[in-house]
Amino acid sequence: MKTGAKFIVLHPSIHKPGGGGALVVALSHRTWLLVLLLFFAFTFGFTLITIRDATRTSRPNRSATAKAATDAPLPRPVFDALLHYASINDTASGRMSSAELKSISAVLRRCAAPCNFLVFGIAHETLLWNSLNYNGRTVIVDESSYLVSKLEEKHPRIEAYDVQFTTKVSELHPLMAHYRLQKKNECRPVQNLLFSDCKLAINDLPNHIYDVPWDIILIDGPRGYFPAAPGRMTAIFTAGVLARSKRGGVDKTHVFVHEIEREVEKLCSDEFLCRDNLVETKENLGHFVVSKMTAARGFEFCPTPIHHSHRN
Known part of the structure; x- marks a missing residue:
C-alpha cells in the first residue's frame, strides 16, 4: 500500500538564528529607545531654557547695575x-x-x-x-x-x-x-x-x-x-x-x-x-x-x- 506524499514546511525564522522577524523586533526596540532619548533630551533642554529666562527676568540686570555704579x-x-x-x-x-x-x-x-x-x-x-x-x-x-x-x-x-x-x-x-x-x-x-x-x-x-x-x-x-x-x-x-x-x-x-x-x-x-x-x-x-x-x-x-x- 502506497502512502501519500509528505510535505515538509520549513520556517526559517525558527530554524535559523537571527532571522528576519527578530531583526524587525530588535530594530523596533532601538527606534523606540532613540525616540525616548530624544524626547527626554528635548524636555530637559526646554526646561533649562525656561528656567534661565525666568531667572533673567526676576534678577536685576547686572550689566545695567554695574554701569549705574560706574557712572x-x-x-x-x-x-x-x-x-x-x-x-x-x-x-x-x-x-x-x-x-x-x-x-x-x-x-x-x-x-x-x-x-x-x-x-x-x-x-x-x-x-x-x-x-x-x-x-x-x-x-x-x-x-x-x-x-x-x-x-x-x-x-x-x-x-x-x-x-x-x-x-x-x-x-x-x-x-x-x-x-x-x-x-x-x-x-x-x-x-x-x-x-x-x-x-x-x-x-x-x-x-x-x-x-x-x-x-x-x-x-x-x-x-x-x-x-x-x-x-x-x-x-x-x-x-x-x-x-x-x-x-x-x-x-x-x-x-x-x-x-x-x-x-x-x-x-x-x-x-x-x-x-x-x-x-x-x-x-x-x-x-x-x-x-x-x-x-x-x-x-x-x-x-x-x-x-x-x-x-x-
Missing part, C-alpha cells in the same frame, strides 16, 4: 578727603593754595557727569584733578614730552599729550599786535583751530581734542615765569576759542587762569576771556565763565574791548 559721581566724603590732603602744605613752591583748589573743585563738583576737563600744565595737582573728575574725561597738555611720558608710565589711565609752545614770554606784545591785525581773519574768536594760521593758536594737538565740548579749562602751564620761557598767550587764546566755538554740551565753559597777576596772564585773560566774564578771583586764580557764540556775532572776543598801554 555714579565720586562720593562726597572721598571728594572732600582728596581735596583736604591735597591742600596740606599748600605754601610749597608751585602749588595752588587751599582757596584756589576749592574754587576749581567747587565747579568740578557741580559739573554734570561726565565732565570734560582740559588742563594745560602738569603740576602737583594733576592727580587730584583726574581723581576729582571721577567718571569724567580729564586731558592734560604739557610742554615737556619727558614729563608726559613719566606721567603715562606711572599712571597709564591718565590721558596726557605734549605740545610744542613756540612762543616766548618776551614775545607778548608783538604777538598781540599780530592778533589785532588778524582778528577778522586767522585770529577770529570762532574758528576751527586745527586749520588755524594764527600765531596764538595751538593747532598741533590730536584732532579729537578740538571736537570735545570742554566744560572746564584750566591754564596752569606752560611755565611762563621768565622771558625766554614758553608763555601762556597761546593757551589762553586757545581756551577762549574753544569756549566760543563749542559744539554740544552746555553753552558756557569755566576757564581758570592760574598766576593771573603776571603780565602775560592778565593781559591775555582781559583780551581773550574778558573782564565781563570774570566771576571770581581767589588769590592768584582767575575764574571766567565764557559763553559760546556764532561767527555771525562779529570778530571781537569781548563786547567791551579792553585798551592796554603797549610797550615798544
